[in-house]
Amino acid sequence: MKLENCPRCGKLFAKGIHDLCPACMKDIDKEYDKCAAFLKDNRQCSMQELSDGTGVSVRQITRFIREGRISIVKLPNLAYACESCGAPIRDNTLCVECRNRLAAEMKSQMNESRKPPAKQDEHRFGGYQIGDRMHDRP
Template sequence: MSLNVDNCPRCGKMYQKNPRDLCPSCIKEMDLQYEKCIAHLRANRGIDLQELSEATEVPVRQIIKFIREGRISIINTPNIHYPCEVCGGPIRDQAICDSCRQRLSKEVSNTLEDEKRREELRRQQNQTGFNISERLRDR
């Protein structure tokens, strides 16, 4: 029988595992940070990410995490952008920008095409070798 406990990644305290993977005190602290951000955004829709962080004393990284989790909606806040995970350019939705997504898609398709070419070359080499061995056996 296991105790199902872990150490909190934020504070290091031991806690009973839960879906949020944080100890109860860190969960409360994050919820308070979230409430601060929401209240400030409702009152000041024209601010940007840095201003929100300074006003609420919530780290920018945590605010970005709230946005990516879908807890904070930035639909009605035109000045809030967060960095693309690949290039760092400003984006308003998803994890990577359109240009990085297109480049990644192109690289994947190129890799698949290269793999198909390699497989075709292997098949051709195997067929050639097989034909020569057949000829030698027939003699």
């Protein structure tokens, strides 16, 4: 086993399957339990209302949703922020607009990389050429 510092609390622990120490894992499990209990009675709540009602950060609730611990299928007002623009979304990490913009940018970059390199003028070397100027003088 490898000893590491817990990224959440800083305590040294023997890293196993989790990246956090056992105490932090228990705290996160308690936060999940608070969220699950709150959602049983408040299915219409928003992300901020869930956070305010449980004391669990929006960031941690978003992790629960992305990990699949909290399903938002039957929670119509629960959404989290798009990682690019911050718009409310219910799945993935980017909203539809940001995904489309990213796809268009990637397509544009692919098209640019497929173009043959621009042909350079063989007679120009980018500097002053004495030989060419000699013929132009009277």
